[in-house]
Amino acid sequence: MDSGTWGGRAMADFRSLEVFYWVAKLSSFRRASEQVNTTQPAVSQRIAALEHEYGTLFERRSRDVALTERGRVLLGFAERFLALQAEMGAVLNETGRTRGTLRLGVSETIVHLWLSRFIERMRTAYPGISVDIIVDISPNMQAALVANEIDLAFLVGPITLPSLVNRPLFSTPVAWVAAPTLVPGEEPLSLGALLTHPLITYPRNTSPYVELRDLVLRTNLLPSQIHTSASLATIVKMGIEGLGICVIPPAIVQGELASGALRILPAEQTLSDLTFTATYAKRPDRQFVAEAAKLAQEAAEGWARGRQA
Secondary structure: OOOOOOEEEEOHHHHHHHHHHHHHHHHHHHHHHHHHHOOOHHHHHHHHHHHHHHHEEEOOOOOOOEEEHHHHHHHHHHHHHHHHHHHEEEEEHHHHOOEEEEEEEOOHHHOOOHHHHHHHHHHHHHOOEEEEEEEHHHHHHHHHHOOOOOOOEEEEEOOOOOOEEEEEEEEEOEEEEEEEOOOOOOOOHHHHHHHHEEEOOOOOOOOHHHHHHHHHHHHHHOOOOOEEOOOOHHHHHHHOOOEEEEEEEEEHHHHHHOOOOOOOOOOOOOOOEEEEEEEEHHHHHHHHHHHHHHHHHHHHHHHHHHHHH
């Protein structure tokens, strides 16, 4: 019997299953060709061969493709084949010899807290894996995960999409923080009193900004200004220079709080904690991404224990 047949029928090879997997996940022949580093005609040829063997797998639409019922069945088998291939490679090559790049998206809050701990753990566990770090806000990282532009993100989560996995990391309080000269005194400040000063916080489509905006809308009070920045360093510098009240986690300014450059303001209005997760897409061919998320959880837990000690 020919090695490429089973009972007289051709068997799908791993490459074809990989191509099929990415067309199914990205709903696009063009984007799948970019993902597997080949041409769009080559992708179309492999899908046509699979459909000749197994029947119609995709419904062609004007801008994308969607799986048929038969395609959904094959996707389950493709995921199992690719996962088995990845597992085989990991066992035969040994974990320490795994090669590749982890495309990592990180909230800047985590950069200031425990990212270095994670990098050290990755270097020990996977010396052959390079980490390509992109610092961005959580909504952008969610979109990048869905588009397969990054493998793993440390972001404000969890993200409730069936294609994504969330591993809890930690939560950190958010407070009103300002230079002592801007808002002196120890009496708890009302929301109205806080809003008499400019506010400085994360960009507009982030959870701290949205919460702040909703507070303002509910109370019918208008702050003098709301400044936003994707750079925490910029927010902190503006706060130290007395340009407004920062709405940020105090954990990222422990040094400034200890030196007296900033202080946590006593306030009647509390703010929600930021909860972070290690979030990644389910990819059967990249098992080390799930392991990296686990290492991130361990790094975050170690950091949290150190703060409590």
